[in-house]
Amino acid sequence: IQMDNQVPPRKVPNFCSIRYGIAIFLLFCNVIIMSQRVCMSLTMIAMVNSTEPHGSSNISTKELQDNIKNPVYNWSPEIQGIMLSSIFYGVIGSQIPAGYLSGMYSLKKLIGFALFFSSLFTLFIPPAAEFGETLVIVCRVFTGLFQGITLTVQQVIWIRWAPLLEQGRLTSLSLSGLLLGPCVVLLMTGFICDSLGWPMVFYIFGALGCALTLLWFILYYEYPKDHPFISISEKEYIMSSLVQQNGLLSSFPHLFAWIFAVVAGHVADVFQSKNILSLLTIRKLFTFLGLILPSVFSLSLLYLSSSFYGTMIFLTLASATGSFTMGGVLMNVLDIAPRYYGFLRGLTNVIGLAGGLISSTLTGMMLSQDSESSWFQIFSLMAAISVASQILYIIFAKAEVQDWAKEIENTHL
DSSP: OOOOOOOOOOOSSSSSSSSHHHHHHHHHHHHHHHHHHHHHHHHHHHHHSSSTTTOSOOOOOOHHHHHHHHHHHHOOHHHHHHHHHHHHHHHHHHHHHHHHHHHTSSSHHHHHHHHHHHHHHHHHHHHHHHHHHHHHHHHHHHHHHHHHHHHHGGOOOOOOHHOOOGGGHHHHEEEEEEEEHHHHHHHHHHHHHHHHHHHHHHHHHHHHHHHHHHHHHHHHSSSGGTTTTTTTHHHHHHHHTTTOOHHHHHHHHHHHHHHHHHHHHHHHHHHHTTTTSHHHHHHHHHHHHHHHHHHHHHHHHHHTSSSSHHHHHHHHHHHHHHGGGGTTHHHHHHHOOOGHHHHHHHHHHHHHHHHHHHHHHHHHHHHHOOOOTTHHHHHHHOOOOOOOHHHHHHHHOOSSSSSSOOOOOOOOO
């Protein structure tokens, strides 16, 4: 497969540049987006943690003051589940329209307004809870809708701002905020709930999103040629390296990744509930699919994709099939250490973030040597890492609660 026919001019400095400033800014935007998305999973404990019906008059003054800071609602487990999952209905509904709109309208306005409305509906959640669960669900759906627009459209930015040899590292740097966001939530939410009350979690992350929106409208420009502070050397380097691409097509990997993730979770639960496979076998099966299939489709790009449509199909499947790990290794932590799930999930996210940064840097270094033949080395290395990881997982994976993660019960005679 022909990856590049032109050798771009000499690179200009990386981190002291406008393009890397945009990537870092998008990283912070993605941290806030994921914080807004995930925070309800943690605040829900405080929102429904009560043994008395909401509104009971038989409470002390201290309890009344605590209920003002931390309002409590009588939401059933079913309603809680709908609230937590409703944001994803908005995300999936916005993927293809967002890709289509990105080719017609200003990226600055699409991302800016989407980030603003995502933050606005996050701010609405505490007062919406006072009016009932239906309004909370509506706010969550609209939050997901605008987050989906932000996540899809921002990738089109790199068609305009990323030189060919830096697309991987700039994209991964900006998207790494999606991994860092849950870690930030885990660190901050508990402290905020205890000291200020759970509504302040939504107010803080919503306000931060609004502040980033203002900065976005001030600092971002559609094209390098329009930016008033970009150096001439960076402008020439970017403009001479740009390639054309389609915003609609860029949404396909994310759409199919969401579909495969939903299918993986559902099928895994069916296998477990009907005792078709053991839990350990289920985890190994979906981990195998999520690690090996992307490797197969990536290598297929090198040898089987002779047309544009073939390339798009293999690229989409190589990206999307990784979501099968949602039924495998990504859920395995909950099996072996539910007591420490939050901490371990945050730890693995940090490790994943480090891996993303290292891989993007390594990719850039390899491409700088030979931008055509290096793609064969990159895809082959990725496949080798995936196979090695799969072998290690098959050997060492467990699916029962480990001794070190079990509750210690003290008995007194």
